[in-house]
Amino acid sequence: MQPTRRVLTLDEFTIQELRQFPAATGELSGLLRDIGLASKRINVEVNKAGLVDDILGDAGAVNVQGEDVKKLDLFANNQLISVLRNGIYCAGVASEENDEVIVFDDEVSNRSKYVVLMDPLDGSSNIDVNTSIGTIFSVYRRVSQLGLPCTMEDFLQPGLKLVAAGYVIYGSSTMLVYATRRGVNGFTLDPSIGEFCLSHRRIQCPAIGNIYSVNNGNYYDFDQNVRNYIELCQRGSYTQRYVGSMVADIHRNLIKGGIFMYPGTVAKPKGKLRLLYECNPMAFITEVAGGLATDGTRRVLEVAPTELHQRSPLFLGSKEMMEELGGMLAG
Numbered sequence: 150m151q152p153t154r155r156v157l158t159l160d161e162f163t164i165q166e167l168r169q170f171p172a173a174t175g176e177l178s179g180l181l182r183d184i185g186l187a188s189k190r191i192n193v194e195v196n197k198a199g200l201v202d203d204i205l206g207d208a209g210a211v212n213v214q215g216e217d218v219k220k221l222d223l224f225a226n227n228q229l230i231s232v233l234r235n236g237i238y239c240a241g242v243a244s245e246e247n248d249e250v251i252v253f254d255d256e257v258s259n260r261s262k263y264v265v266l267m268d269p270l271d272g273s274s275n276i277d278v279n280t281s282i283g284t285i286f287s288v289y290r291r292v293s294q295l296g297l298p299c300t301m302e303d304f305l306q307p308g309l310k311l312v313a314a315g316y317v318i319y320g321s322s323t324m325l326v327y328a329t330r331r332g333v334n335g336f337t338l339d340p341s342i343g344e345f346c347l348s349h350r351r352i353q354c355p356a357i358g359n360i361y362s363v364n365n366g367n368y369y370d371f372d373q374n375v376r377n378y379i380e381l382c383q384r385g386s387y388t389q390r391y392v393g394s395m396v397a398d399i400h401r402n403l404i405k406g407g408i409f410m411y412p413g414t415v416a417k418p419k420g421k422l423r424l425l426y427e428c429n430p431m432a433f434i435t436e437v438a439g440g441l442a443t444d445g446t447r448r449v450l451e452v453a454p455t456e457l458h459q460r461s462p463l464f465l466g467s468k469e470m471m472e473e474l475g476g477m478l479a480g
């Protein structure tokens with residue numbers, strides 16, 4: 150008899166991981182399952198974005214069910230918030246799409262020990278041209294008292310306190326990649342059964358690669374040290390790849406080896422990317438995979454945030470490339 154091929158689903162994998170920790174409660178696995186569910190719903194809409202006018206249309210249109218139609222990024226935001234609100238594992242959410250934090254504040258949620266921060270649909274300017282986009286999420290353990298509503302302090306934690314972080318990439322296939330301190334694992338959506346299946350176990354970022362990813366259009370606005378590094382890449386045996394969707398750019402570099410940069414510019418010294426929703430989760434995933442992540446002077450994960458939507462320059466990727474960059478940025 151042929152041996153049966155055994156593919157682990159996301160749920161099976163997290164349950165198996167749990168078994169190794171008898172004290173674990175399964176709440177983190179539950180949270181990941183909820184995020185997986187929301188991302189499957191988002192995936193369905195992303196896949197038909199080119200077909201359905203009212204998904205691409207402006208917020209304010211009305212669809213056949215008579216519901217208000219949101220743009221795809223608002224749809225993604227609403228899906229994630231609803232799933233996390235309906236679940237029992239999350240006390241509140243901070244989203245790139247919302248000015249303020251959303252505190253669930255009900256009896257069950259107030260007993261939940263986690264809060265989630267997210268960029269529901271990153272790179273959404275790429276939707277109209279059928280290029281990869283992604284969802285980015287971070288999970289922190291609350292520092293406020295269980296039983297009471299979560300507070301701003303729970304969200305303004307440095308990346309070093311992350312319990313888990315991940316992204317979903319809506320690409321040529323859809324993948325969910327998440328990291329805990331134990332490792333980074335990737336799951337590819339099998340559309341025939343609607344499940345994320347373990348496809349990339351224990352992802353390790355190669356210590357060296359040959360890809361550098363940066364928006365070269367900003368070259369003359371970068372600091373001289375950053376320009377010097379880019380020139381080094383141009384003169385050396387590197388190749389430039391830049392989708393302009395950080396989930397896609399970082400995912401590729403994580404697998405193949407490379408460096409991703411979004412430096413500050415003269416006009417925007419802190420760059421474009423948000424510390425809490427974009428930089429920290431990607432820095433955490435990269436570091437767990439063996440790479441490095443800085444804001445040009447210090448480890449991203451050590452930065453103590455002061456505001457929900459603050460921005461930060463970001464440099465991350467393969468360890469040896471980051472060390473070379475670090476030497477050059479130090480001048």
Ligand code: AHM
Nearest residue numbers: 270271272273274364393394395396
């Ligand atoms: P968004 O959150 O508005 O989608 O912007 C974030 C995106 C990143 O995915 C990407 O790395 C960056 O913006 C690209 O910016 P630029 O076009 O300036 O290179």
Ligand code: MG
Nearest residue numbers: 268271272427
């Ligand atoms: Mg974004």
